[in-house]
Amino acid sequence: MVGIKSYGAYIPRYRMNHNTIFGAVGFLGTFPTPGEKAVANHDEDTITMAVAAAIDCINGLKREAIDCLYLATTSQPYLLRQNSAIVAAALDLEPNIRTADFIASNKAGTTALLSAFDAVNSGTSSNVLVCASDSRLSKPGGSQEYLYGDGAGALWVADDQVIATFEGFYSVSYDFPDRWKIGTEKFEHAWEDRFIRDEGYTKMIPEAISGLLKKYDLKIKDFAKIAFPGIYAREHAAIIKRLGAEPGQIQDTLIDKVGDTGAASPVIMLVAALEDAKPGDKILVASFGNGSDALFVQVTENIKNLGERRGVKKYLASKKELTSYEKYLAFRNLTTMDIGLRGEVGIRTPMSALYRExxxxxxxCGSRCKKCGTPQYPPQRVCVNPDCGAVDEMEDYRxxxxxxxxxxxxxxxxxxxxxxxxxxxxxxxxxxxxxxxxxxxxxxxxxxxxxxxxxxxxxxxxxxxxxxxxxxxxxxxxxx
Amino acid sequence: MADGIKDKVAIIGMGCTKFGELWDKSAEDLIVDAFKECLEDAGIDKKDLQAAWFGVHFEEQSVGKGATSLALTLKLPFIPVTRTENFCATGTEAFRGACYAVASGAYDIVLALGVEKLKDTGYGGLPGGPSLMGTRNALIMPKLTAPGAFAMMATRYFAVYGLNPEEGKRMLAKVSVKSHYNGARNPKAHLRREVTEEQVINAPIIAWPLGLFDCCGVSDGAAAAIVTRADMARKFRPDPVYVKALQIALSSGEELMYTKWDGAHVETAYRAGVLAYKEAGIKNPRQEISMAEVHDCFSITEAVTMEDLQFSPRGKVKEDIEAGRFNLDGEQPIQPDGGLKCFGHPIGASGLRMLYEMYKQLQGKAQLPERQIKDPKLGLTHNMGGFPAMNVVSVAIVGL
CATH class of the missing domain: 2.40.50 (OB fold (Dihydrolipoamide Acetyltransferase, E2P))
Structure with missing residues (x-):
């Protein structure tokens, strides 16, 4: 059966309280909701967080088996140069794999996951690693700044030893212009919030979920957990109520702990649901972005055998408060900092050297000497062990x-x-x-x-x- | 079997500019200034020079690549000029090249000149990022600076020998206080102000645990030497200074990539020292070396170097520092001219500047009586380039 073999997550260490934002730019008249958001460090982005979630996901498993990697995001660092290929390179995956970026919509995470199920179902791939990661820029002082948080999730899709079987989906797609961005614009544009909420969020998510229930002749009570983005807290509760679900079925949206992680959000929620799931549980996940993908999985006995992961739970607990809004602006390159003339000395990346190495x-990857066993980084041709010195006796060593x-x-x-x-x-x-x-x-x-x-x-x-x-x-x- | 360089080459003239932030001097000016003094001291004519070795490290900051800038600036008459570069040990490399040229019998009178113009970057510290690893630099090298690289040795030294940061910083402060004392008495030095231990300890941190006064001056300057065959030297002057040893050792990668190095010493310094003592026939360096100029780019470097050169037993330099052994009036004065710390550190010139001080002290010509070390027999210079984990160290020993 096709399903999920493993999961992983990543939430950056820094958290910023909404009041910190309000204290700095509250004069602009936006109103903070209570809570905090996860903030990527200055050296983190969509790619690095995807790698971190993937590492959590492949922990204890043989990464050599992966033959396909998808990266879903709306904040891809590169517009040209495949971001998923960088993730695959960082993970030291074999070159004979398929890589693809799923971009430009907050439903990209669920779409990538569905595509992974399709790929394994059809037999074109055996082990697909789906990474969903987002670190979206928002204009200082805007409502999105309170809403958006950074994070990533990863799911390993396969057809053996799955911890949850893929059971079905129902997708709706609309050219819903809630948010958009062209070319190299730094920030996204958004239409009026009430329009997004009333015409999009409260219609499209129920449409997808209801469609799925009808398609598979299921009742909302059949699900142990129901997960969909919580960007409107009141409407999130209203949808749950309208569906007839009990409070115990609601998967925490993490909106007040991590923030809205865009394309990663439904994947992170699914990971969190799996962390607490028991065999037999059905988990329903729906995304929101230019429509909605609703899908559900059923947890198997194998979940008991999956080794411990950091997952959402441990990463959530491991945090440090970022108390300086100005530092956040610096991290996101939203303000011009004076780092001195020394910092202006340019770097010219030698791309051919980067590729070669x-x-x-x-x-x-370094090397290990086959004669004396000494690991060394960067890789050497002549062994660094003074008592060995073997030449060209090296093997790769990660x-x-x-x-x-x-x-x-x-x-x-x-x-x-x-x-x-x-x-x-x-x-x-x-x-x-x-x-x-x-x-x-x-x-x-x-x-x-x-x-x-x-x-x-x-x-x-x-x-x-x-x-x-x-x-x-x-x-x-x-x-x- | 090679028999080394001992007593084959003599220095018959030296010159050294004032070091400092010389906003009104170009590298070419510094070359001319050092050369004038050197030539005058040797009492020869420019046309007597048969070859030259030229040291400069950050060529892009000053004179450009190659050796033509020395030939062009001094209008050397179509003689061979070779440029040397080996990080901060560049100056000694120029000297080594000149000495070997004479020792080989290829030439009789050779110039070595080192220069560095550092103060045209627009910021403090050495220019640019680290450049130890070529194209790999931008790709896999951490954001290392010189103070950071040596601070890691201080961290390590404190950990290995069980010093808490307060004890460690106090030990290092005494090193800097001594060098400032010496520098304050030297008219050519860059930094000429005495400091107290408290000032050193309380100075702003540059790279933990090193503070501002643990770091040497970043200076402009040049220094030069003229060397000749030992058997000819007395024709030029009654008090030539003879080369007793010239050694150099480079990291093999063991320190950075293998796990046996303790991080609390510089392996190359120890190795170069051992070879130099052998070449010079020295059995007990603590007793026989009268004085030394070592590469005190940072206070920790000087402290560790005392152990590497076997002036102090391993882990015991603190006792010698506290006893004042290395002070100007101590048993074994170190950095009598103020060292890199206060005389300053124009990279390509430093190795020759160290020799300049040893040469003058041996001749009894330290400018002021209070600076003159009494009756020195052997002077040692130790010139280090790179970082503790990956470097080059040269050791020279000179004597009458």
Missing amino acids: RKTILAL FSDRRGVVFTYTGDNLAASIDPPSIYGLVDFDGGGRYWFDFTDCDLDSIKVGMPVEMTFRRRYADEPTGVYGYSWKATPIRA
């Missing part, structure tokens, strides 16, 4: 999924940074290998020599003049 840079300890570190105030000090250090990997890395998602005071760290895929730099986002791996304290 893609495994080294994007997958954090460091990205290995933990290590801080060998030494510093917090550097001279290095140009949007969030000084720049923290970096040397990491000794479990099992061997040492290299220097930037550290992220940490505070200088919390770093100690010998403390355990893990690796996280991040955006290293944005070279706007040449249109390049550079990615590689950083070290971070074990998140959860």
Whole structure:
């Protein structure tokens, strides 16, 4: 049976209380709802969060089996250069896979998932990794700024050992112009909120769900959990009521904890539902964006065998409040910061070198000497072990999924940074290998020599003049 | 079996400009200034020079690539000029090239000149990002700066030898206080103000745990030497200074990529020191080396170097620092001219500037009596380029 084999999620460490936004730009007259939103760090974006969710999802499984990767988002960093291919490269997946970006609608996450079910159903793919990730820019002071949060979810679709079987779907598509954006515009446009709410949200989601119930001759009571975006809290409750569902069936929308994560939202909610699900549960998920996809899965006994994941629960609990709205603006490049002349020294990304060394840079692959077993990064042709020195006796060795300890570190105030000090250090990997890395998602005071760290895929730099986002791996304290 | 360079080459003239933020001087001006003093000191004519070695590191900041800028600036008459570059050890590399040229018998009189014009970048610290790894730099190198790279050695030293940050910073403060004391007495030094331990400890943090006064000056300057065959040297002056050892060691990658290095010492410095002592026939460097100019780009570098060069036992430099061993009036004065810390650090010039101080001290010609070390026999220079985990160190020993 086709279904979901594994799940994973990622929510960035920073959370910003809505009152922080209101305190800074409340004069513009928008009204905050209570709650907080997840804010990507300055070195995070849709791609890096997708990679993080994917890593959570493939934990304990053989990633070599993946033969297709979909990335769903409305905030793809690259308009030209496949974002899903970067995710696949970071995950060190084999080249003989199919990759595709699902973009431009908040229902892209569910559409990608349905397409994955189709691909496995038809036999064209066996193991599809669906990543849904969004980190959307919003104009400072607007209502979207309170609403939008950053996060990602990942689902592994396969036809063996599935933890939940795919049972059915019902989709509606409308050219509903609630939000739009063309070309290289920085911000999206939105029509009047009441129009979106009354003509879109409260009509299209019930239409899809009702269509699904009718199509499969099901009753709303048949579902253990019902998940759809909660961008209008009152109307969300009203839809639930209209469907005849009980409060216990409502899947938390995370709207006041993470915010609306766009295309990732229904996927993240499905992951959260799976975290608490028991065999036999039916879970209904619906998206909202230019229509709606409603789909449902049924949980199997296999869910008991799935190893522990960080998932929504652990990432939600692991957080640090971002109390400075100005820092948030800096993180999102929404204000021009003076990082000094040193910071203006340009980077010219050598694309051919990047491609040649893609495994080294994007997958954090080093080498291991077949003679003496010494892991080394970056990959060497001549073994670094002084007692070995073997030449061309290397095999690939991936460091990205290995933990290590801080060998030494510093917090550097001279290095140009949007969030000084720049923290970096040397990491000794479990099992061997040492290299220097930037550290992220940490505070200088919390770093100690010998403390355990893990690796996280991040955006290293944005070279706007040449249109390049550079990615590689950083070290971070074990998140959860 | 190679028999080394000991007593084959002598320095017969040296020159060194004032170091500092010399807004009114170009690299070419500095070249001319250092060369004038050097030539005058040697008492020879420009046309006596048969070859030259030229050191500059950040060529894009100043003179451009190649060696033509030295030839053009000094109007050297179509003689061979070679440019050397080996990070912050560039100056010593120019000197090494010149010495080997003489020792080989290829030439009799050779110039070594190093220059660096750092203050045309528009910001503090060294120019640009790290450039250790070529095209990989932008792709997989952390945002390393020099203070950050050496701060990591301080973090490590504190951890390995069980110093808490307060103890560690106080130990390092004493290193800087000593260098400021020396620099304040040197008319050619960049930073000429004494500081207190409290000032050093309370200064703004540049890269934890290093503060402003743990970092050396970023300066413009040039220095030069003229070397000749040892058997000819006394024809030029009664007090030539002889080269006793010239060694250099480069990282093999073990420090950065293998896990045996402790991070609390510089392996290349130890290795180059061992080789230099062997070449010079020195059994006990703590006793036999009268004085030294070491590459104190940061206070921690000097502290660790005392151990690497076997002036202090491993992990025990704190005791020697506290006892004042390395002060101008101590048993083994270190950085008598103020060091990189206060004399300043124009990269390509630094190695030659260190030799300049050793040369003058050996000749008894430190400008002021209060600066003159009493009856020194052997002076050592230690010139380091790169970062503790990946670097080049050269060690030179000179004597009468």
